[in-house]
Every structure is written in C-alpha cells, then in structure tokens.
Amino acid sequence: MAxxxxxxxxxxxxxxSFMERLYLPAIFKGMRVTIQHxxxxxxxxxxxxxxxxAAPRFRGLHVLKRDEEGRERCTACLLCMYVCPxxxxxxxxxxxxxxxxxxxxxxxxxxxxxxxxxxxIFCGMCEEACPCGSxxxxxxxxxxxxxxxxxxxGKDRLMESEGSPLLFKE
Amino acid sequence: MNQTTLTLLIxxxxxxxxxxxxxxxxxxxxxxxxxxAAFMQNRIGPNRAGPWGLLQPLADGFKFMFKEDFVPExxxxxxxxxxxxxxxxxxxxxxGVLPFGPDLVIGSQVIPLQIADPNFGVLYFLAIAxxxxxxxxxxxxxxxxxxxxxxxxxxxxxxxxYEVSMGLAVVGLIMMAGTVHMSTIVGQQDGxxxxxxxxxxxxxxxxxxxxxxxxxRVPFDLPEAEQxxxxxxxxxxxxxxxxxxxxxxYAHLITASALMVALYLGGWQFPGxxxxxxxxxxxALAGLTVMAVKVFFIIFVFIWVRWTIxxxxxxxxxxxxxxxxxxxxxxxxxxxxxxxxI
Ligand code: SF4
Ligand code: SF4
Numbered sequence: 001m002a003x004x005x006x007x008x009x010x011x012x013x014x015x016x017s018f019m020e021r022l023y024l025p026a027i028f029k030g031m032r033v034t035i036q037h038x039x040x041x042x043x044x045x046x047x048x049x050x051x052x053x054a055a056p057r058f059r060g061l062h063v064l065k066r067d068e069e070g071r072e073r074c075t076a077c078l079l080c081m082y083v084c085p086x087x088x089x090x091x092x093x094x095x096x097x098x099x100x101x102x103x104x105x106x107x108x109x110x111x112x113x114x115x116x117x118x119x120x121i122f123c124g125m126c127e128e129a130c131p132c133g134s135x136x137x138x139x140x141x142x143x144x145x146x147x148x149x150x151x152x153x154g155k156d157r158l159m160e161s162e163g164s165p166l167l168f169k170e
Numbered sequence: 171m172n173q174t175t176l177t178l179l180i181x182x183x184x185x186x187x188x189x190x191x192x193x194x195x196x197x198x199x200x201x202x203x204x205x206x207a208a209f210m211q212n213r214i215g216p217n218r219a220g221p222w223g224l225l226q227p228l229a230d231g232f233k234f235m236f237k238e239d240f241v242p243e244x245x246x247x248x249x250x251x252x253x254x255x256x257x258x259x260x261x262x263x264x265x266g267v268l269p270f271g272p273d274l275v276i277g278s279q280v281i282p283l284q285i286a287d288p289n290f291g292v293l294y295f296l297a298i299a300x301x302x303x304x305x306x307x308x309x310x311x312x313x314x315x316x317x318x319x320x321x322x323x324x325x326x327x328x329x330x331x332y333e334v335s336m337g338l339a340v341v342g343l344i345m346m347a348g349t350v351h352m353s354t355i356v357g358q359q360d361g362x363x364x365x366x367x368x369x370x371x372x373x374x375x376x377x378x379x380x381x382x383x384x385x386x387r388v389p390f391d392l393p394e395a396e397q398x399x400x401x402x403x404x405x406x407x408x409x410x411x412x413x414x415x416x417x418x419x420y421a422h423l424i425t426a427s428a429l430m431v432a433l434y435l436g437g438w439q440f441p442g443x444x445x446x447x448x449x450x451x452x453x454a455l456a457g458l459t460v461m462a463v464k465v466f467f468i469i470f471v472f473i474w475v476r477w478t479i480x481x482x483x484x485x486x487x488x489x490x491x492x493x494x495x496x497x498x499x500x501x502x503x504x505x506x507x508x509x510x511x512i
Contacts, residue, residue, distance in 0.1 A: 030478040034210045038474075044214040 053139065059122045060141040062115055064159045065134050071103055072159065073134035076110040080126035080135055088119035089126060105132070113158060117143055117151045176279070184285055192265050196420045197227035203420075203473050210477045230413075237409035242313065245406060249312030254407070254414035257305025260298050261421035267291040268428045269353045271438045271457035275450035283438075283454060284353060291352030292344065295429055296337055299384060302422055303329040306386075306393055306403045309415070313406035321402030324484065325393035328383055331491035332390075336380035338499035342373040342506040343433055356437030360444070365436040372502045374434045376495055381430060383491070385423045388476040395481060427468035428461070435464055 019025055045052050054060060065073050076093035094111035096104045103109075126135050145151060201216070205223070208215025217223035241247055271283035288294060303325050310322020343366055347355045359365045367374045383390040394402030401407075404415050431437060438457035446453040482490065 027475070027479055031474055034474060034478045037212055038206070038209045040212055042209075042214050043212050044208075046214070 054141055056139065058139045058141065059124045059137040060139050061117070061143065062126070062158055063136050063138050064113065064155070065136060066160050067105060071105050072109060073105055073132045074110050074113065075106040075132055076108050077131060079129045079131060083125045083129040085123060085125060086119045086121045088116045090114040110155070113155045115153050115158065117153055180281055188265055188270070188285055189262065192262065192421060192424065195424050196417050199420045199424060199469060200230065200416065201227050202469070206470070206473045207477050234410045234413035239409045239411070242406050244314045246312040246314060249308045253305050253309035253312055254411045256308055257302055258414045258418035258421070260301035261418045261425060263298050264295055264425035267294050267352055268425065269356050269432055269437055270461050271454050274454040282353065283458065287351070287353050289351045292340060292350040292355070292433070296340065299426070300329060300333055302418065305418065309407065310403040315406050317399045317405045318403050321393040321399050325386065325403060328390065328392060328487065331488060332380045332383035335376055335491065335495035335499045336384065338496070338503060339373045339376035339380065340433070342502045343370050345503070345506050345510060346370065352432060356432055356439065359436040360439050362441045365434065367434040370434065370506070372498060376499050376502065377430065377434065379495060381426045385426050386419060387423065387472055389479050389482045390487060391481060392484060392487060423469065423472060424465065427465050427472065430468055431461065431464040437461060
C-alpha cells in the first residue's frame with residue numbers, strides 16, 4: 001500500500017510569490033545590507049604595521065625555560081620527545097661535568113635540543129609532558145622564513161637568554 | 171591658421187583627451203571595484219601601492235606586462251590573438267558618440283564636448299556595443315577549451331536575448347524624444363523632472379537590467395562564471411591579453427553607464443546649472459563635472475549590485491530575458507505610443 005509522504009506546509013519547493021518573482025525588492029533589501037557594511041567596521045589587521053597579540057593561551061613557538069638561578073631546567077628526560085605526536089623534537093642528552101654543572105639543574109642535560117617547526121603541529125603535548133616545567137609554548141607566532149633549514153630551531157633560539165624576565169613562573 | 175586646420179586640431183585634441191580620460195577611468199574603475207568590494211566585505215582592500223593604494227592600477231598594469239605571453243598549443247593562434255583586441259576596441263569606439271558636456275565656447279570657436287555627434291548616435295552605440303561579444307566568442311572558440319567555449323556560447327546567447335529588450339526599451343525613449351541624435355536627447359532633458367527616467371520608468375528599468383547583461387556584470391556574468399567555468403571565455407588567457415579583456419569589460423561598463431546617464435538621467439544637465447550659462451567655460455566645466463559624478467554614481471551602483479547578489483541560473487536568465495523583459499519592453503512601447511497619441 002502506498003503511503004503518502006507528508007509534505008511540509010509550503011512544499012519542498014514552493015512556488016515563488018509574485019513579490020519574490022519581481023526579484024527587485026529582494027535585491028534592494030540586499031543592497032541595503034551591503035551598504036551598511038560599506039560604512040561598517042573594517043576588520044582587517046594590517047599585519048606588518050600592526051602586529052596582533054595572540055591570546056595568553058595561544059600555542060606558538062616554544063621556549064626552554066631557566067630557573068630562578070639561571071640554570072637550564074631541561075634535564076633531558078626525553079619525555080617531550082616521546083610524547084610528541086609529530087616527532088618534531090630531537091634531543092641529545094649529555095652528562096654535566098663539574099666545570100659546567102652550575103648551568104644545569106641536574107647532572108644530565110640536553111646537549112642538542114632541536115624542534116623542527118615544520119613538523120610541529122603546535123599541540124602543546126610537550127608542554128604538558130615536561131616534568132621540570134622547562135618547555136613552554138609562547139604567544140610568538142611569526143615563524144615565516146625563506147630558508148627551509150631555518151625551521152629547525154636549535155637551543156640557541158629556543159633557550160631563554162640568561163637574565164631575561166621569566167614569562168611563566170609556574 | 172584657417173578654420174579647417176583649427177577644427178582638425180581641436181578634434182584630434184578632443185580624441186586624445188577623451189581617450190586618455192577613458193583609459194584612466196578604466197584603470198581606476200578596476201581599483202574602485204576592488205576597494206569598494208573590500209569595503210562591502212568589511213575589509214580594507216588594496217592600499218599598499220602609493221597613498222591609499224592609488225597606484226594599484228599601475229602596479230597591476232606592470233604585472234600584466236611582465237607576465238609570460240602564452241598561447242596554448244591546442245589553440246587557434248589567429249583567433250586567440252585577435253579576440254582580446256576585438257573585445258577591447260568596440261568598447262573604446264563607443265566613447266566617440268557620448269556627449270560629455272555642453273558646448274565649450276572660446277571666443278568665436280564653438281567646441282562641442284563630444285568627439286562626434288552623428289544624427290544616428292544612439293543607433294551607433296547599440297550597434298557597436300554588441301560587437302564586443304564577437305571577441306568573447308572568438309576567445310571561446312580560439313582557446314579550444316570546453317570551459318571557454320561554454321563561456322563564449324553563453325555570452326552569445328545572452329547577447330541575443332538581451333540585446334532585443336535593450337533595443338526595444340530604447341525605442342520607447344526614441345519615440346518620446348523624436349530623435350536618435352545624442353546631444354538633442356540630452357538637450358531635451360532640462361530640469362530635474364525633464365529627465366527621461368521620469369517619463370520612461372519602465373524603459374529605464376529594462377535598460378538597466380539589460381545593461382547588466384550587456385556588460386557581463388553580476389548577476390548576469392554567466393560567460394565568466396568562476397564557480398562553474400573556471401574563468402569562462404578567458405580561462406586560457408594570461409598576461410596583457412587577459413588585461414585587455416578586463417579593460418574591455420570595464421571600458422564597456424563605463425560607456426554603458428555614460429549612455430544610461432545621457433539617455434535617462436539628463437546627461438550633463440542638472441537643475442540650476444544654467445545659472446552659469448553666461449560664463450561658457452565655467453558652464454562647460456560644471457557640465458563635465460555633473461556628467462562625471464553621475465557616471466561615477468552609476469558605476470558605483472554596478473559595483474554595489476555585484477557584491478550584493480548571486481548569479482542567475484542559466485534557465486532563469488533566459489526566462490527573464492524572453493518571458494519578462496521582452497513583453498515588458500513591448501508593453502512600454504505600446505504605452506508610450508498611446509501616451510504620445512493622446
Ligand atoms: S607542540 Fe606538539 S608537535 Fe610541537 S613539539 Fe610539542 S609535542 Fe611536538
Ligand atoms: S623539555 Fe622537559 S620533557 Fe623535554 S627533555 Fe627537557 S625536561 Fe624532559
């Protein structure tokens with residue numbers, strides 16, 4: 001037995017009314033909207049002249065922190081390296097010698113700490129995994145460069161310079 | 171210097187100045203389009219080249235010049251090369267009969283602000299305006315590309331269906347004016363309520379709609395519907411050839427707006443303008459300004475509409491052309507005839 005499918009009140013495709021078929025009233029209505037936008041607010045941020053500040057929670061470029069005495073917090077535990085879903089982190093640990101022990105919190109430290117920013121997906125997992133509060137993602141998002149090799153950020157660019165104000169004190 | 175040489179010189183000067191101004195206007199219409207489009211989308215638009223981005227058209231021109239001049243292997247070289255020229259030249263030819271202002275009287279010399287004033291001005295305009303579509307069809311055929319040919323075919327179909335209504339809409343006006351002489355038509359429209367838009371409102375409406383179709387502007391830009399046809403008839407074009415197509419479109423837009431102003435919106439006439447009549451130079455300048463402002467306003471409306479409404483579907487377009495505009499245009503003629511008779 002055939003069952004009739006109930007139709008919505010106006011049908012799926014109702015006939016257009018006479019006013020609608022004139023098109024012009026609708027067009028004028030639309031033109032009123034666009035002219036309001038014409039005199040409306042401009043949302044454009046003129047980037048190189050005006051640099052927008054990202055939200056505090058923004059996940060941008062990484063920074064490696066130092067503690068209050070200026071020692072590198074990273075102990076090369078490799079947790080961030082293992083947790084990184086994009087395999088972007090490369091660490092070569094080394095043992096601290098008595099001469100340079102003052103620079104490090106523990107006797108093990110990261111001799112090489114590289115993050116490949118082209119692989120990194122800025123998920124923030126490294127930040128979450130780090131037991132020493134060493135690695136953080138900052139608000140800095142200006143990553144563009146002309147040379148592909150520059151996207152592998154070494155310690156020289158990741159490490160907080162000594163004496164710089166601590167952004168996050170935990 | 172005898173009178174003939176003087177007239178020749180003046181004519182040459184007029185041609186140079188008016189062509190130059192038209193080209194400048196074309197350049198800045200592209201700029202205005204981009205800028206206004208941006209404003210309507212709450213953006214800023216090109217503002218880097220020069221103050222307020224005013225040098226942008228220049229930058230665009232240079233960019234076009236330095237692009238590779240490319241002919242696809244499978245194209246019909248002759249038609250492919252010819253098409254941009256055929257699309258561009260008629261648009262410029264149209265400038266020839268447009269009245270830009272009242273006669274400029276310097277001493278005993280009367281200079282009409284119009285390159286040529288033939289007594290078949292309106293007909294000339296309508297005839298030449300439809301030439302532009304040949305360029306589009308040639309481009310579509312010559313590119314040997316299915317998208318291009320679809321664009322070209324659409325352009326020709328549109329031209330056929332809208333040209334008729336446009337011509338018929340103008341017939342009503344011609345009946346009222348009793349002439350096809352451009353400057354006479356403008357001269358008849360003194361006083362705000364003398365403008366033909368008040369005597370021919372329906373004709374004006376039809377004329378506006380068909381002008382949108384003639385100049386391939388949204389909502390009738392089917393020949394270059396980006397979403398369906400890549401770039402339409404100009405898919406295969408690049409460098410200055412593409413530039414020529416675009417310049418042709420904008421030149422056509424400007425001349426069509428100027429025609430609309432001349433026929434329906436009083437041309438260079440404006441209430442109160444004839445107070446200046448005893449200082450002819452000032453009068454001419456004021457007339458030119460009024461004309462420029464009106465044309466600019468019409469162009470603005472074109473841009474405004476473009477960034478407001480979506481494109482018509484092909485069948486809607488054809489239905490509108492044949493089943494709505496054509497009968498309306500005929501009705502317009504009938505009513506006009508009755509009014510004149512009474
Ligand atoms: S933010 Fe994510 S992807 Fe980037 S280095 Fe840290 S863990 Fe790896
Ligand atoms: S940054 Fe943190 S998680 Fe990564 S190796 Fe150093 S201490 Fe371990």
